[in-house]
Amino acid sequence: MTIASIMFAGLFYLAAVLFAGGLAYRIKDYARTPAPLKIPTTPAPATNGGVVLRMAREVFFFESLFKSNLWTWGFGWLFHMGLVLVLMRHLRYFTDPVWSWVAFIQPFGIYAGLAMLLGLSGLWARRFFVDRVRYISTPSDHLMLALLIVIAASGLFMKFISHTDVIGVKNFFIGLMHFNGQPLPADVILFLHLLMVALLMIIFPFSKLLHAPGVFFWPSRNQADNSRDKRHLSAWAAQLESKK
Ligand code: HEM
Helix, strand or coil, X not given: CXXXXXXXXXXXXXXXXXXHHHHHHHHHHHHHCXXXXXCCCCCCCCCHHHHHHHXXXXXXXXXXHHHHCHHHHHHHHHHHHHHHHHHHHHHHHCCCCCCHHHXXXXXXXXXXXXXXXXXXXXXXHHHHHCHXXXXXXXXXXXXXXXXXXXXXXXXXXXXXXXCCCXXXXXXXXXXXXXXXXXXXXXXXXXXXXXXXXHHHHXXXXXXXXXXXXXXXXXXXXXXXXXXXXXXXXXXXXXXHHHHC
């Protein structure tokens, strides 16, 4: 085991704990936050089934963004769909034997990496070239995009230009999952890729990227428009009423 392997092993254990713990904490916080008013944006579905369908359209197609800005929607959708496929493709590093559907999507995953980079570049360009967006962009907006771009670019670099020892990478991560230390291939681009991934995992629960689970707690989209049929009473208000 080299020093680098030991440091990366420690870093990934730390990142995994902060990612899972931080995410659980933040989701619990969202779930506890009161939604005292009925505020579905109309036209809105009147039934729970309709709400599920509406949320599915938001999650898979980004419906509201589509209606508000086609350019942002196009780049954003490209990036996110690419990301999902890339992450699914990466499951081969954590499963042995590799699940058949993961093996099946491998070739598509490569195009997804390119789509992801194109989407990210468009989203970043928008922060420079659209005046009103540049005005409201903070350093963290730029840093998140830069972080994701470095991850995607270093991944694609390993895929297309300077190959890394993917079997060695897999042994290292399967080893981590079984608390059995294995060496990590010594490769600068791989180190960069993994360092940025660990950083992403650590800041994820405390950054704007939290919109991923946050989308499900969007009151104007996740409420049924049934205020005339059913009284809206949140759990904490019901408790107050029962004390009267
Ligand atoms: C611990 C987690 C990760 C490991 C071990 C890992 C490892 C790798 C390796 C070894 C490659 C080169 C693939 C090849 O040569 O065939 C790669 C490619 C890539 N990685 Fe990662 N990566 C991780 C997480 C991520 C994350 C979180 C993202 C996105 C945010 C990402 C984005 C990419 C992209 C876009 C590519 C190029 C396309 C592809 O081969 O799928 N990686 N990664």
